[in-house]
Amino acid sequence: MPSIPRRSFLEKTGALAAGAATFHIASGLRAQSPNEKFTVGIIGPGGMGSNHLRGLARLSEVNIAAVCDVDSNRLGIAVKNVELAGKPAPRAENDLRRVLDDKSIDVVFIATPDHWHTPAALLAIDAGKHVYVEKPASHNIREGRLLIEAARRNKRVVQVGTQSRSAPHLRAGMEKLAGGAIGDVLTTKVWNSQLRSNIGHAQSEPPPATLDFDLWLGPAPAVPYRSSLLHAKWRWFYAFGAGDMGNDGVHDIDIGVWGLLGDKPRHPSRIAALGGKYFFDDDQEFPDTQNVLFEYDLGGGKKKQLIYEQRLWSPYVQEGHENGDAYYGTSGYMVLGKAKSWQIFGKKNAPGEEMKGTIDLDAHHQNFFDCIRTGARPNADIEIHHYSACLCHLGNIATRLGRTLNFDPAAEKFIGDDEANKLVGREYRKGHWAVPKGV
Ligand SMILES: NC(=O)c1ccc[n+]([C@@H]2O[C@H](COP(=O)([O-])OP(=O)(O)OC[C@H]3O[C@@H](n4cnc5c(N)ncnc54)[C@H](O)[C@@H]3O)[C@@H](O)[C@H]2O)c1
Missing domain, CATH: 3.40.50.720 (NAD(P)-binding Rossmann-like Domain)
Known part of the structure; x- marks a missing residue:
């Protein structure tokens, strides 16, 4: 024990x-x-x-x-x-x-x-x-x-x-892919295409009396309060969030890599990215436009790709889904929107099997409690999630640096790139009680 x-x-x-x-x-x-x-x-x-x-x-x-x-x-x-x-x-x-x-x-x-x-x-x-x-x-x-x-x-x-991860229609869709319904899935495209809001430009000011801003900052380096940081807007700042790639994007990236690699998640070894703020003129630090390409080396000369597209200025959906995943296999493809449906298309685009469904937060809660009772690993276990979250972190680092990065999946470090390796972790507030041990 x-x-x-x-x-x-x-x-x-x-x-x-x-x-x-x-x-x-x-x-x-x-x-x-x-x-x-x-x-x-x-x-x-x-x-x-x-x-x-x-x-x-x-x-x-x-x-x-x-x-x-x-x-x-x-x-x-x-x-x-x-x-x-x-x-x-x-x-x-x-x-x-x-x-x-x-x-x-x-x-x-x-x-x-x-x-x-x-x-x-x-x-x-x-x-x-x-x-x-x-x-x-x-x-x-x-x-x-x-x-x-x-x-x-x-x-x-x-x-x-x-x-x-706990939605029955998505679990069924992933089983189809793992069972070879579209052949060997060699590439997955993930998109995050939606219209976000401008958060404006805000000046430093005293925090509201109802907010303990020092506790809100916690182990992050201290910065002055400003209204464009919170609530909810912190996700657009490097010190507090992971941009929309780690916000809405991570859901679809998680489903994308699930269909691409099945139940054996791993890290990619090459990441190329371009992006920036092409649309919003405001305090946000993360890109509103971002395209990231991940290459997986599965050994024995076998490779796969995951593509991430992000456009936060789109008042329209793509392939029928605001955010989604397209899995490209050697005999067909599947288009999936997590909150709605998935459909398979075969050779010459012949429509195949489809399934509708929605996401149910209660089912995910239930899976968590069931696993506490049984000692089993939950559907979105921390280890499975780590590989999906890291795609967001890797994609954001590559976009920030604007160059192709080589990553050592076992060491979880970039190869020959000190600047990128500084972004594997982050800066903390010196001496704060919540700074994790071992960072
Ligand atoms: N799973 C989903 O579909 C989904 C959807 C939306 C948001 N989220 C996630 O939920 C989290 C919160 O997002 P949000 O949009 O609700 O943000 P938010 O800013 O509206 O809410 C965060 C809350 O945490 C409080 N808080 C901050 N520091 C705290 C501390 N040290 N102790 C206690 N409370 C503290 C804030 O005061 C605030 O009330 C994020 O991680 C976000 O990614 C998940």
Whole structure:
């Protein structure tokens, strides 16, 4: 059994006077029995976190013991929403360490901005919690590896918020591809084609009184508050997000690589990219226009490609789907839009089998809880997700540097490129309590 930290986070990180903290001893590492209830903490009940909260509040097997947000307005709404769903009011906290210190909580949902995902998830896993963390689970390549190690070290279930992995029509579509329905899938094209908003230009100003901006920044380097950073807009900044490639793109990239490589995900070895801000004149740092090409070396001279296209200024859909995937095989192709359908076309474009369906967040939650009970790996296990999230990180690095990069999949480092290797990790706020160990 792995060792579990016995001193509380608040005590260890000096935020409470000695003796005032609760001591955390994690619950056992056994699988739960089918009738056991889950005591859950929700960290970051903002946009997506509220969706989780509503879904969890409907489950009789779930007791929402705590909600945690650094914005007191959002925290108040979260408490109210749990009560409106007919459940007892949860404890309201603004410091996630208090949730992790609660030994009655065995599961946490993390739906904070991306820069908090890995730091919060590592602390939670090491405290013995099972973790559902939103996508992309990592802010960078190094963090993703640390998460896998922590999950395996502590034998915790870590499900990532790529809920398409639990959609029956997509699982059926992937089985078709794996079964050879379009021959050998050599290339997959993923597109993210939609119309985003201009976030404007904002000046530094004092943060709203309802927001603990220092806690929001957490282990990221301190910057002054400005309204174009939050809420939700942080995803367009290098220090906090992963652009739309890691935001909406990661869902379709995840399904794209699933169909291309099946259940044996791996890293590509070459990445070429071009992109930039061709449309928006605002504070966003990530590109609104981006084309990335990944080449996989499968050994024995066998190669495959994944192509990612992003146009955030498109008031129209592509191939019938706003975002989607096209799998090109040696005897046919499949067009897939995750929220709608997939269809196969054969030789000379002859229409073949199709299947409709939608994505069901509840099914993904259920898969997570089932795996805690059985000890099985969840549908969007942290290791599967790592290879999809890294496509976003690799694509963003190649786009930022504007050159073809050679990547060593085993070492998770670029070959002969110091500048690119600096972007395998990130800068943290010196001495902050949430900076992951080993970065
Ligand atoms: N799976 C999906 O389909 C899906 C859809 C949308 C968003 N997301 C993901 O959900 C996450 C949140 O996105 P969003 O659009 O809801 O962002 P948001 O900015 O609206 O919400 C984030 C919330 O986290 C809170 N927060 C920040 N730091 C915190 C901390 N240290 N402790 C507690 N709370 C903290 C913020 O105050 C805010 O309420 C992102 O990772 C995003 O990628 C997933």
